Amino acid sequence: MADVSSQTLSAPALEVGPYTVDPPVVLAPMAGITNVAFRRLCRTYGAGLYVCEMITTRALVERHPQTMHMISFDPEEHPRSLQLYGVDPETMTKAVRMIVEEDLADHIDMNFGCPVPKVTRKGGGAALPYKRRLFAAIVRAAVTEAAPAGIPVTVKFRIGIDDDHLTFLDAGRIAEQEGAAAVALHARTAAQRYSGTADWNAIAALKEAVRGIPVLGNGDVFSAADAMRMVQTTGCDGVVVGRGCLGRPWLFRDLQEAFAGRPVPAGPDLGEVAEVMHRHAVLLAAHLGHDKGLRDLRKHMAWYLRGFPIGSDLRRSFGMVSGLGELEDLLARLDPTAPFPADAEGPRGRQGSAGRVSLPEGWLDDPEDLAVPHAAEVDSSGG
Incomplete structure (x- = not known):
């Protein structure tokens, strides 16, 4: 692994509600990946915020057995971080109320970044922030229920649906206004999915637009050097790591060292x-x-x-x-x-290709429409 000591910086700790996240590193929820086993493995390498697999609000409220099993945390895991996917303010209210009453988590992250066609064609995931009033209502529902218990709510989203329908600046401002503790931007559009290059300039723009809460950057962090570059070039308050840690849980050790201003260790043999x-x-x-x-x-x-x-x-x-x-x-x-091979660095996991985003008929007609998408709550990955 390349020595990135010349690019390191001593970054301030990330504050997410009452929790200090030091180093300012978050494990992105990934379906079928970030279960309690993988999170425990990653946590042995460094501190941070480790988010469980995405949970749909409806499945939680209906107590689907598989969903309830997915909400598994180690006794030493703190804060217990859970990502919720929802499209209906009423169902979101019930889900967060259940989390509070049954003490299921200490932190809630909201997913508005999923680009999977079966999600966006129902108006969910990365399609939903286009409906500004509905987006605000869902975030407000979560924050309102979580606040009395001191549970911080963070919000993750993408740049937009495609290059002609960018939503991230409005989404960031709305999330801040509705009481979110932090926002995270996956710097790709839904049309890009996981292809191409993340637009870190969008992270910088969001940081300029959202001044009162932390802004986290996500996209193309495959090494400690990438994380340092993202923070230095965008001014973001922390990084969200997804595909970069696949088969490399020691990346969190590298990130901890780099954010502390220390040399990054060589890759494992x-x-x-x-x-x-x-x-x-x-x-x-x-x-x-x-x-x-x-x-x-x-x-x-x-x-x-x-x-x-x-x-x-x-x-x-x-x-x-x-x-x-x-x-x-x-x-x-x-x-x-x-020895650890040099060509093991770089992008990993799903990439795929860009494509047209599937949306409900007439979805783009009225961004102020408050109607709840029909049958949008399906199990799928984060984003």
Whole structure:
């Protein structure tokens, strides 16, 4: 890993309501990734705010068993950070009231960034901030219910639907006016999805527009150097890390060192990576059960092993692993002295391609429309 000591800075701690987040680093919610097992693994490397997988308000209120299982936190995990996705102020009110009354979380993050077509075509996710009054009502509902319990509410969104329909400045101002404790911007439009390059200039513009609460930047933070560059060039108050930590939970160690103004350690050799993979497997097995946990681990294998010279047959075997004993046998076949490869840096995870955003018919006709999108609350990823 490159030495970024010349680019480091000693950044002030991030204040999110009553909580100090030092270093100012947030793990972005990712569906199927940021469960309690992965969060625990990441937390061993550094402090920060680690957000659970996205929870839909309707599923929470209706107590879907899978959703209730997803709200799992370690006893040592504090603050317990939960991301909510909702499109209806009334359902949002019920969900946050339930969180408060049953002490389910200490921090609520609201998702308005999802670009997935099955979400946007219903008016949810990154499509919703276009409806300014509805967006304000949903944020207001969450803040109103959370405030008496001292639970801070943060709001995450994208630049807009596409280049012709930018919503982020209005969304930031509205979130601040409605009492959000912080806002985070994924510096892409919904049309971009995860492709191309994040527009960090938009983060700087949002920071200029929103002066009273912290502004966090998200998009293309794949290394400590990227995080330092984002803070230095945009003036944002912290960074949100998503795809950059896939197969690299030690990125949070790098970020902690960089934000403290210390040199970033070299990347781990394959022996250390093997230990991390095994630890991840054990944690997933404890959370999901042995069989399901090991199947869930498969998607992480290519990320962990990226760039290491291990051969296609062995790599394929890791991608089909089904048991802890089998994993241990495969790990024993790795060369523990193999150094961390330079080409393991850079973008990882889903990228895809840009495309037209699917929207409900007439969605763009009236940005002041308060009508709740029909059937928009579906399970999907963050954004």
